[in-house]
Amino acid sequence: MTAGARIERLVTSGTFTLDGGCWDVDNNVWIVGDDTEAIVVDAAHDAEAVVRALGARALRAIVCTHAHNDHIAAAPELAARTGAPVLLHAGDLELWKQTHPDRAPDAELTDGQSLTVAGVELTVLHTPGHAPGAVCLHAPRLSALFSGDTLFAGGPGATGRSYSDFPTIIRSIGDRLLTLPGDTVVHTGHGDTTTVGAEAPHLQEWIDRGF
Template identity: 70%
Template sequence: MPVAPSPGGVRVERVVTSGVFELDGGSWEVDNNVWLVGDDTEVLVVDAAHDAPAILEAVGGRRVVAIVCTHGHNDHVNAVGDLVRATGATASLHPDDRVLWDQTQPEPPGGELADGQVFTVGDVDLTVLHTPGHAPGACCLHAPALGVLLSGDTLFSGGPGATGRSFSDFPTIIDSISERLLTLPADTVVLTGHGDTTTIGDEAPHLQEWLDRGH
């Protein structure tokens, strides 16, 4: 579902990258959505996954105002170092996810995310929503001017992010989704960390189904 640009020309672009997610001794081939929110001069990168050259190609000559890591799983941060070195931008992560970050990243993130923090790109503000559950420091970004939520791995088309591995919790992610996300306008487009986009209105009626199935 397309996202209309803001009056100032801020638009959302997607780069799909491929690699390996590793946790708890297992590994899985995955495709990740890397989201770029920006205009012709500056851009914010959400989740530097797998392939820094592909992300940099999409960035082009624009200034990277920030690199936001929605959570610390390796498949969402494994291109951060290369991207930081290439752009000089700061990568920010919620401090509660350092337990995951430190498993795979040799250097600490340059900044910390906090609930309610605002990033500005052109004429668009993106507000950080701390939505733990998939990971303790998992965060989303809400951009009302674009009508979008960048949900990381908190909410997908079809339900919550996975909670069957270390540092995740199903009741916690349900609380995050029901209290922080499903209260957003129904027409909010949800740009997910993997797979297809959805809307808040499409997902909200299924909350009880997710509770009944337990994932």
């Protein structure tokens, strides 16, 4: 790891709502930085819990991997309390408006964009499928990928609801994620971490079927 830089996980709890359904969920909030500054990946459910976890550090950005309500519910409050901008891919703006109709994101995430915090560079990878504007963040110097709900321990994110598509997520994973080093640690939106190498064999089966 880069000296001083670290990855911290905060788990928050709440609900995920879409297409008329509502489910209780636990979300991973990832904090990347050092003792001075940080970014937050997915401000889920509880802004106060994130503020406590940040402590005195300056928050440079609130990065949304996608705009399902469980991943963005606390983003506006966290932005108001810290002054940090909320960043979201434009492909997920319609989903964002379902949760926050009166507060737009502050800036767009774009494929290939670079974000830097505590000397660590994170590259934005557009990985549609779970949602149109879903992104992952790759931090090579930390051997880390922040995958949101695109890739989990055990397989791809869900695609059975509005705005999602299974062949698209499989192509995204094959083209953008399985090309990363096998020892890259995948920090997921829910549940346990995994590695690219651990997930590659069973995902390759779907890719080989022509998705």
